[in-house]
Amino acid sequence: MRAHYNHLAPFLSADDANTMLRLAEHFGSFGPYANEAENDGIGEELPQRFDAAFNYIAHGMDGSENQDDMHTAAARTNYFRETYAYGEEVRAPGVEPFMNHPALAETARKISGVERIVPAIIFANILIPGQELAVHTDVPEFRGANRKVTPQWLLVTMLHSGLFDEWRIPITTCVSWFGKSKGGAFAFYPEGTDGPREAIQSDHNSAIVIDTDRVFHGVDRVAETKPKLPPINNKTARLHFMGDDKWQLRNGDEVLGDYDWSELRYSISWKGYCFKDETEENLWRSGSDDLSIEFILNRIEDDLRAQGVLTGARPDPTAFATMMVNHYIRFPKLQAAAE
Numbered sequence: 001m002r003a004h005y006n007h008l009a010p011f012l013s014a015d016d017a018n019t020m021l022r023l024a025e026h027f028g029s030f031g032p033y034a035n036e037a038e039n040d041g042i043g044e045e046l047p048q049r050f051d052a053a054f055n056y057i058a059h060g061m062d063g064s065e066n067q068d069d070m071h072t073a074a075a076r077t078n079y080f081r082e083t084y085a086y087g088e089e090v091r092a093p094g095v096e097p098f099m100n101h102p103a104l105a106e107t108a109r110k111i112s113g114v115e116r117i118v119p120a121i122i123f124a125n126i127l128i129p130g131q132e133l134a135v136h137t138d139v140p141e142f143r144g145a146n147r148k149v150t151p152q153w154l155l156v157t158m159l160h161s162g163l164f165d166e167w168r169i170p171i172t173t174c175v176s177w178f179g180k181s182k183g184g185a186f187a188f189y190p191e192g193t194d195g196p197r198e199a200i201q202s203d204h205n206s207a208i209v210i211d212t213d214r215v216f217h218g219v220d221r222v223a224e225t226k227p228k229l230p231p232i233n234n235k236t237a238r239l240h241f242m243g244d245d246k247w248q249l250r251n252g253d254e255v256l257g258d259y260d261w262s263e264l265r266y267s268i269s270w271k272g273y274c275f276k277d278e279t280e281e282n283l284w285r286s287g288s289d290d291l292s293i294e295f296i297l298n299r300i301e302d303d304l305r306a307q308g309v310l311t312g313a314r315p316d317p318t319a320f321a322t323m324m325v326n327h328y329i330r331f332p333k334l335q336a337a338a339e
């Protein structure tokens with residue numbers, strides 16, 4: 001079934017679009033997404049988004065055989081991410097009018113088909129030249145299970161399993177683009193995993209509003225303006241704003257690269273919870289129907305056993321995590337782009 005989406009171009013007023021660039025500058029510096037959160041207790045040896053990473057390593061962005069070595073693959077996909085707002089917590093002062101933009105809530109109503117839209121999260125992403133974003137679906141939320149307390153790959157697996165739909169908080173996402181970088185189109189599969197790949201150019205002050213928790217999507221390679229990608233250490237690399245449209249990538253004190261704003265792909269993701277009615281919103285707020293990690297893992301284990309995927313004892317956390325992701329997440333069949 002074709003997913004509904006809206007392509008907004010232009011998106012904001014010219015002044016408001018420039019404000020989004022200034023927010024990144026005032027934020028000051030961006031860290032690697034891979035450093036965003038730690039796993040605890042289950043699959044802690046695995047990267048937060050190993051679901052998407054393993055598929056990317058096997059098939060790349062387009063299914064071509066010609067893959068980078070692991071080192072380059074890691075640098076290509078280890079982009080930069082900061083959280084501007086998460087619920088009541090505002091980390092980028094000045095983002096509030098955007099968070100509560102009436103047009104965003106209105107478009108989310110259209111896409112989700114429900115009335116009660118509660119702005120939830122704003123992320124800012126920066127990709128440097130040569131980076132791309134592996135095909136994935138976004139991290140969903142369920143009552144009692146969100147990225148603050150649950151591994152991201154597990155939340156994604158929960159959605160694709162369909163076993164937790166009654167606890168799910170549907171989210172509509174607006175991905176918007178600001179700046180002058182080349183390449184870096186938003187690639188997506190609006191007709192589902194068996195449908196064709198489509199792409200939208202990430203032009204300045206344009207946006208797409210879509211259910212990114214269900215629709216697979218990724219980012220094509222940002223135009224390469226340097227001979228090679230620098231190594232990006234998860235823990236110590238940061239991209240710093242230097243003033244005067246300049247950014248600098250540093251690993252501690254070591255300078256890895258200098259970039260002009262016009263070389264960087266900058267996107268903002270706005271996410272809104274989509275509640276059917278007040279009762280559903282209150283159920284989420286009260287925390288009275290929250291999932292626990294034990295319940296989640298037991299339900300998945302029962303389902304894997306019922307399907308004959310798992311027999312014998314539950315495997316160790318890493319093997320169990322890998323089994324879940326492999327069984328429930330079906331990626332689009334990537335086809336090598338025609339020459």
Ligand SMILES: [Fe+2]
Binds near residue numbers: 136137138212217
């Ligand atoms: Fe995404």
